[in-house]
Amino acid sequence: MKIIPYAPQYEESWLRCRVLAYLHTAMYEDVVTKKPTFDGRPAIELIAVEDDAVIGLIDLVLDTEEQKTTILSEGLGAFLPVIAVHPDHQSRGIGMKMYKAALQELEKTAIEFIELYTRDDVQANNFYQKLGFEIGLETYDVYGTEKKLMKEITVEGIENKKFKVKDANSKPCHYLIGGAIYYEVFDKAALEEIDYERYHVSYGYFKRIK
Ligand SMILES: CC(C)(COP(=O)(O)OP(=O)(O)OC[C@H]1O[C@@H](n2cnc3c(N)ncnc32)[C@H](O)[C@@H]1OP(=O)(O)O)[C@@H](O)C(=O)NCCC(=O)NCCS
Structure with missing residues (x-):
């Protein structure tokens, strides 16, 4: 398994990994049919690849002074719209490795915090809490x-x-x-x-x- 920057040749494999990762979560209806791009905004887009197939993915879109997406803390944030590991490869440390690889990239930037939203799945909440994230907002979907x-x-x-x-x-x-x-x-x-x-x-x- 290697973690590399996303490239368009992986789009179909990226989409399949994402939809399968979400299948048995509370976000199952959140299906995308095209890899989201961020309109030229600074972003970190990484994939975990094994046998030329995407088995994990993480995207972060970075605030700039001109355009800010985050709201939960002060200063410039990175918004994490998606992190997902293919169900055949979950709970083997790939999510952690992708997060750490993204963090290394963020350290080269002026970003001061990371923000994300997730529903009530134990797996995802354990994951973020283990990484030291704290809850700043609670709403109901x-x-x-x-x-x-x-x-x-x-x-x-x-x-x-x-x-x-x-x-x-x-x-x-x-x-x-x-x-x-x-x-x-x-x-x-x-x-x-x-x-x-x-x-x-x-x-x-x-x-x-x-
Ligand atoms: C959440 C997700 C990205 C974590 O990636 P992963 O590779 O499975 O997780 P890791 O193996 O790196 O595990 C890291 C921590 O996550 C938590 N975790 C992982 N799998 C878990 C499971 N089956 N049950 C409960 N907690 C779990 C644990 O805290 C774990 O730490 P530990 O191994 O010391 O117990 C992945 O499971 C996934 O894609 N889930 C479905 C999609 C999703 O919920 N994405 C996030 C939505 S915003």
Whole structure:
């Protein structure tokens, strides 16, 4: 296994590694179909490669005085949008090695802290806590529908291959919410206002490196 800078020839392998790494986590629906780039912003993009396949990946996008993404500490931060290890290779130290390789690159810059967000998976939270990250923010990622948006409807039949639907006031109704909406909730008490299928605590972590 070697850790090297990301190169476009690895894009397909990068995407497969990412989707498989997230498959059995609380972030399973977070699928990307193109390797994210950072619009020319300074970034560190590393991959762990074995037999020419990507088995691990880490990206960090760095704040500049002109453009800042981080919010959890003072000064210039590096935002970590993704770290992932292929499930066949997890818990063998590859995540740690990639993090340390990225840290070495960060030490050459003016970056003072690292910031990231993750949900309530034990593996990821253990990983960041072992590295000395602390929680700076707690929000809730909620999948459901606000109770006030829910409509009572009556399906009266099918006419010209279309549903004929009336709302509670017997007015024609032409649409309804067909599935869960994603809400970012800032206060746990607000969960009462949502009829949710599931929610995840989202932790914002940061670690000072200077
Ligand atoms: C989180 C992740 C990047 C860690 O990489 P890794 O190579 O599996 O982890 P390492 O082998 O380097 O282990 C480092 C520490 O992580 C934690 N950890 C790793 N695997 C774990 C597991 N199966 N259960 C609980 N904690 C675990 C432990 O604290 C471990 O330290 P230890 O070995 O002294 O106990 C990787 O497991 C992964 O890709 N998980 C799925 C995707 C994900 O959650 N990414 C982060 C989202 S923001």
